[in-house]
Amino acid sequence: MAKTTKTKMHKTMNPISENIRGSMVELLQTHLATAVDITYQTKQAHWNVKGMNFIAVHELFDDLHEETEEYVDTIAERLTAIGGQAHGTVQAASENSLLDPYPLDLVKSEDHLKRLTESYAKWSAAIEKGIEEASEAGDPLTEDLLTAVGRGLDKGIYFMESHFQA
Template identity: 65%
Template sequence: MAKKSDVTLHPTRNTMSENTRGAMVGLLQKHLGTAIDVTYAAKQAHWNVKGMNFIAVHKLFDELHEKAEGYVDEIAERLTALGGQAVGTVQGASANTILEPYPTDLVDSEGHLKRLADHYANWGAAIREGISEADDAGDDLTADLLTGVGRGVEEALYFLESHFQSK
């Protein structure tokens, strides 16, 4: 859990303890950075994909981008509702993401599908840990938010992995 001293909180009438709010803001900031990272990894793939099934994966990557962009907004709004300051710049996302950098020289559809699947799988695992952390802290609303995001992330992973599963 993030410590209260790690995060500056704005005054709020939210009745959760300051320590819990600080910890949840820290948790949510990590997921905000990761959501922004995933959003633009999907867009990077959308812009640069080439090869067989181009139009299908081009459209899929754009849809993944749009959905992830929605997660960015949901996470940032929860973070700020707890009194936190959302760090949503490119530099902030880069500092807070849990993911490895997305390659900028990738063009083949299979490579993009596999790399995005890795991103979604890693983020999904972190989301499950975050749900447990929020539950342990007694923050049902953050746990619920992460559960909803997690459902979408796992659906995206299913869409990506379906390109490789044939049996």
């Protein structure tokens, strides 16, 4: 479970109230940590996958890694645009990610696909809640950002699940 750390707020001319900005920064910190975590879970799978469909899965994981790396940057930039201080280090991600640790002993492509799908699905569910929170707070830009991330996660789930669905 993620632990929250109070984030320093910078002065900004952003029109969102300081109270809403503060709650959105905390929300985005959690999703930034999770984005960093899933980015390197995906890269871990990319580096270590083996099997008959190696090249296809290896390339899929690399593509997914690139997409999640973009989420890291987009979330961090939104967080700082509304006056927050991004906590984007690996250590901060480790402390604040919503995801379970990724097993370091996986090798078979199907095992990586299933485990990564679980991580993507867990984050996707949290993104849905974040979308609701941003909407209720009255921050349509954060809501839109999280919607785009959720759409990408769902596509990643589809690409991975298609390998083992009948």
